[in-house]
Amino acid sequence: MTFQSAGSSTFASDIDTAAAAVRRQARTGALTGPTAGMAKGYVQVNLVILPARDAAGFLRFCQANPKPCPLLAVGEPGERSCAPLGGDLDIATDVPEYRVYRNGALDGTRHDVSDLWQDDLVTFALGCSFSFEHALSQYGLPVRHIDQGRNVPMYRTSIPLVSAGGFGGTMVVSMRPFRAADAIRAVQITTRFPQAHGAPVHLGDPSLIGVEQLDAPEYGDAVTVADDELPVFWACGVTSQQVLLDAGVGFAITHSPGHMLVTDILESQVALL
Amino acid sequence: MTFQSAGSSTFASDIDTAAAAVRRQARTGALTGPTAGMAKGYVQVNLVILPARDAAGFLRFCQANPKPCPLLAVGEPGERSCAPLGGDLDIATDVPEYRVYRNGALDGTRHDVSDLWQDDLVTFALGCSFSFEHALSQYGLPVRHIDQGRNVPMYRTSIPLVSAGGFGGTMVVSMRPFRAADAIRAVQITTRFPQAHGAPVHLGDPSLIGVEQLDAPEYGDAVTVADDELPVFWACGVTSQQVLLDAGVGFAITHSPGHMLVTDILESQVALL
Structure with a gap:
C-alpha cells in the first residue's frame, strides 16, 4: 500500500501503539462497538473493499473526489496487511463491525470477514472526520x-x-x-x-x-x-458507501459507520501545518 | 520605525518601485484621488498620526486590537520618513488626501500636511484590506x-x-x-x-x-x-478613526478613506504562506 502523507511519511507502526491495542481488541471480538474517542491522537479511517474489477474505477472516482473520498492508502489485490497504516494489522479482522453489500444492497453486518476474503479484493482507506x-x-x-x-x-x-x-x-x-x-x-x-x-x-x-x-x-x-x-x-x-449502492456493485465490504479502522498514523502527521 | 513582518523582513525600498512613483505623484499634487488598484502587488496602509501624549495610549490600543488595527509600523516622534515602509517616502506629503481632526471632530481635508507637522507627531501604519x-x-x-x-x-x-x-x-x-x-x-x-x-x-x-x-x-x-x-x-x-473621534482627541491626522499610503512592501511579504 502507498500512504499519501500531507507531511512526513514516517509513522509509528514499529512500536506497539494504543491504536494497535484497539485493533487487537476488534480482532479477538472483545470490541464490537464504535471507535469514537479510542486511541486518541491516531487517525481512524473509512474502509472500502472491492473486487479488482470494480476497484480500478473506484480508485479513479476517489482521485476525482478528494473532499468526500480522501485516499490515505490503497492496497494491492488480495493484500490483508497494510504496512503504511500500521504494524500488526489485518484488514479482514481489525474493524469492530463490517458491512457486506451484494448486488447494490446491504447484505448484513459481521465482526470478521476472513471467510469472505478473496485474492482479488482491494482495500481503500479513506480519511475520517474524527x-x-x-x-x-x-x-x-x-x-x-x-x-x-x-x-x-x-x-x-x-x-x-x-x-x-x-x-x-x-x-x-x-x-x-x-x-x-x-x-x-x-x-x-x-x-x-x-x-x-x-x-x-x-x-x-x-x-x-x-x-x-x-x-x-x-x-x-x-x-x-x-x-x-x-x-x-x-x-x-x-x-463512498452511497455511490457503491447507487452503482449496484456486485460485492463490497465496508466498515459500519462509526466502527472505523484505527491506524498507527498520528493525526499530527496528516495535518498540513 | 519597526516593521513587524509576518515573514521576511526585507523589502524593496532600495529600488525605484511603482509604489514610489505613486507616492511622488501624491507629493507633487498630480494625484489627489483614491489609490485603489494602483501599484498592484504593493501593500497600502492606513495612517494615523497623533501627538506623543496620545500616541502611547493608541499604540497600546492597537496592540490589544490587532484584527481592526494591525500595526505594520510605528514612527519615532517627529519622524516624517519611514524606512521600513519605503525609500523616498514622506509621511506628510505622500498620501493623496489627509483628514485633520481637532477636538474629536473632522476639521477638513488636505493634500499636504507639512505645515501642520510637529516634532512630537507619531505615525502609525495599519494594514489595509486592499x-x-x-x-x-x-x-x-x-x-x-x-x-x-x-x-x-x-x-x-x-x-x-x-x-x-x-x-x-x-x-x-x-x-x-x-x-x-x-x-x-x-x-x-x-x-x-x-x-x-x-x-x-x-x-x-x-x-x-x-x-x-x-x-x-x-x-x-x-x-x-x-x-x-x-x-x-x-x-x-x-x-481606528472611529475610536479617535469617540475619544475626542485634541489633534490627529489620518489618510482619507481610500486614499492610502502606498508602501514598498510586497503583499507576498506580509502573507503567512
Missing part, C-alpha cells in the same frame, strides 16, 4: 453531536460529484452547528486536514445544497441548532 | 464592490473592542458578499493576511453583530447581496 473533530475540540470549539452524545447528522445533498470509473451521484455531508466566529475558526482548523475532508463545502442556508430538513438527517442523529448558529457542512465519507 | 482583496481576485473570487465600481460598505457593530490606553468602543467592519463555498475559500485566503485584518470576524445574520440594515452602511456604499449569498464581515481600519 481527525479534525479532535482538533476542533483541542482548539476549544464545542462539537455538538459529541456534547449531545449522538452520531453526527449526515445528509444527502444536491452537490454533484465528479463522475469517474463508473461511479458518481451527489455528495453526502456531515453537519456541525457553530456560531459565526467559531464557524470561521472551524474553517481554518479543518483546512489543516485535507485528508480528513478538509474545509467545509457549505455553510448557512441548507436548502442551497438540497437539504430541506435539518432535523431529519438521512444518516446519524439530528442535533440542536440554536438561532444564533450556522449549520456548517463537511464532505462525508459515507459518500 | 492586500487581501487582490489575493481574493487572484484566486478567482469576485469582489462585489469592485465589480460594482463602489467603495466597500462599512458598518458600526456591537462587537466590543478591547479598551486600552484611553481608547475603546465597538468595531467597524467591512462587508463583502459571497456564496457559501466562496465564503469558505475567502476565510482561507484572508487567513494568510493577518496584517491586513486576516480572517473574517462574522458571516451570516448581520443582526447578530448589531448591523440592522445591510443597505445602509455607515461608511462607503451599499452593494447588492443576492439571495444565495452570505454577507461576510471583516474587521476594518476605519475602526
Whole structure:
C-alpha cells in the first residue's frame, strides 16, 4: 500500500501503539462497538473493499473526489496487511463491525470477514472526520453531536460529484452547528486536514445544497441548532458507501459507520501545518 | 520605525518601485484621488498620526486590537520618513488626501500636511484590506464592490473592542458578499493576511453583530447581496478613526478613506504562506 502523507511519511507502526491495542481488541471480538474517542491522537479511517474489477474505477472516482473520498492508502489485490497504516494489522479482522453489500444492497453486518476474503479484493482507506473533530475540540470549539452524545447528522445533498470509473451521484455531508466566529475558526482548523475532508463545502442556508430538513438527517442523529448558529457542512465519507449502492456493485465490504479502522498514523502527521 | 513582518523582513525600498512613483505623484499634487488598484502587488496602509501624549495610549490600543488595527509600523516622534515602509517616502506629503481632526471632530481635508507637522507627531501604519482583496481576485473570487465600481460598505457593530490606553468602543467592519463555498475559500485566503485584518470576524445574520440594515452602511456604499449569498464581515481600519473621534482627541491626522499610503512592501511579504 502507498500512504499519501500531507507531511512526513514516517509513522509509528514499529512500536506497539494504543491504536494497535484497539485493533487487537476488534480482532479477538472483545470490541464490537464504535471507535469514537479510542486511541486518541491516531487517525481512524473509512474502509472500502472491492473486487479488482470494480476497484480500478473506484480508485479513479476517489482521485476525482478528494473532499468526500480522501485516499490515505490503497492496497494491492488480495493484500490483508497494510504496512503504511500500521504494524500488526489485518484488514479482514481489525474493524469492530463490517458491512457486506451484494448486488447494490446491504447484505448484513459481521465482526470478521476472513471467510469472505478473496485474492482479488482491494482495500481503500479513506480519511475520517474524527481527525479534525479532535482538533476542533483541542482548539476549544464545542462539537455538538459529541456534547449531545449522538452520531453526527449526515445528509444527502444536491452537490454533484465528479463522475469517474463508473461511479458518481451527489455528495453526502456531515453537519456541525457553530456560531459565526467559531464557524470561521472551524474553517481554518479543518483546512489543516485535507485528508480528513478538509474545509467545509457549505455553510448557512441548507436548502442551497438540497437539504430541506435539518432535523431529519438521512444518516446519524439530528442535533440542536440554536438561532444564533450556522449549520456548517463537511464532505462525508459515507459518500463512498452511497455511490457503491447507487452503482449496484456486485460485492463490497465496508466498515459500519462509526466502527472505523484505527491506524498507527498520528493525526499530527496528516495535518498540513 | 519597526516593521513587524509576518515573514521576511526585507523589502524593496532600495529600488525605484511603482509604489514610489505613486507616492511622488501624491507629493507633487498630480494625484489627489483614491489609490485603489494602483501599484498592484504593493501593500497600502492606513495612517494615523497623533501627538506623543496620545500616541502611547493608541499604540497600546492597537496592540490589544490587532484584527481592526494591525500595526505594520510605528514612527519615532517627529519622524516624517519611514524606512521600513519605503525609500523616498514622506509621511506628510505622500498620501493623496489627509483628514485633520481637532477636538474629536473632522476639521477638513488636505493634500499636504507639512505645515501642520510637529516634532512630537507619531505615525502609525495599519494594514489595509486592499492586500487581501487582490489575493481574493487572484484566486478567482469576485469582489462585489469592485465589480460594482463602489467603495466597500462599512458598518458600526456591537462587537466590543478591547479598551486600552484611553481608547475603546465597538468595531467597524467591512462587508463583502459571497456564496457559501466562496465564503469558505475567502476565510482561507484572508487567513494568510493577518496584517491586513486576516480572517473574517462574522458571516451570516448581520443582526447578530448589531448591523440592522445591510443597505445602509455607515461608511462607503451599499452593494447588492443576492439571495444565495452570505454577507461576510471583516474587521476594518476605519475602526481606528472611529475610536479617535469617540475619544475626542485634541489633534490627529489620518489618510482619507481610500486614499492610502502606498508602501514598498510586497503583499507576498506580509502573507503567512
